[in-house]
Amino acid sequence: MTKHNSMSTLRIRLKQIAFMAVKLAIVFAAGFFIYQKLIHNDILDFDYFMELLHKKKLVTIPNILLLLSFSVLNWGIESFKWKILVREIKPLSFSKAMEQSLGSLTASIITPNRIGEYGAKAMYFPKLYRKKILGLNLIGNLAQLTATIVFGIVGLLYVINSYKLPVSYYRMLCFTILGTLLIYFIYNYSSKKKYTIVKGYSFSKLKRFYNTLNTETIIKTVLLSLLKYGIFAHQFYFLIWLFGIDVSYIDAMAFITSMYILVSVIPTIFILDVLVKGSIAVWLFNFVDANEFVVLAITTLMWLFNFAFPAIVGSYFVLQFKINTES
Secondary structure, eight states: OHHHHHHHHHHHHHHHHHHHHHHHHHHHHHHHHHHHHHHTOSSSOHHHHHHHHHHTTOOOHHHHHHHHHHHHHHHHHHHHHHHHHHTTTSOOOHHHHHHHHHHHHHHHTTSBTTTHHHHHHHTTSOGGGHHHHHHHHHHHHHHHHHHHHHHHHHHHHHHHHHTTOOOOHHHHHHHHHHHHHHHHHHHHHOOSGGGOSBTTBOHHHHHHHHHHSOHHHHHHHHHHHHHHHHHHHHHHHHHHHHTTOOOOHHHHHHHHHHHHHHHHTSOOBGGGHHHHHHHHHHHHHGGGTOOHHHHHHHHHHHHIIIIIHHHHHHHHHHHHOOOOOOO
């Protein structure tokens, strides 16, 4: 009996050690990639980046506090949105929602399009609720994508019209119609498992799941997504103003919203997101002759304040995480 107890204790200890090793690996990987992206940035030399910040005299306490305020508000809204969504299953405090949001960010930072976030958030809940958590997270992300698409289309049309881009409206219309028909077909007829969006959810299952949600939850989720998008975009605009780029508010917002809709349709590893955003931002702001390195510095700062720093904070929650073993 004593030998059996000793073996059981040893197995438990080994599992605990292995689980801690996994958590440490996640935190180390996130930290390593953040370090690599800053120090060995393929599009913006780190030394020049620091020199530019010093030259523009932007590293001041008021500027840093204001930028951090934007970021805290951004992730505060994201956490509140998650709190609203999870309420469909069980009450969740704001602090727990923040912990899950930041922890899942850290865990997903090296996965394509932050796909790892789905599994990370599901691990916080009993097995009974995990499929529903996947669905709720998907609803939240789709609401955010909707905000990106709505503002992005308006911004793109403004840029195309104002800067006379060589775009065929006929082809755009055909593409839009074909895309709409394709989405309609998939949404209504893809009941087979091979059409799953995330594990356990096809479009038809998602539709049924969506219909079970409280209307108030959907409305609040969409409104919070719109608010988060607005704050995020204005943080970008604040940096444009700080760096002294000569562009009107309307044009700047059109470039920003265009950039985010274009980025959203390009699958990327999350850590490379700053490279894609930087390249598209340089192309767009080139219409107002903005300095290429200044634009890259802005996209790098946006990434730092909204993803790198929150992921570092989230590392603490990853290390504190205890897997939910309830059935």
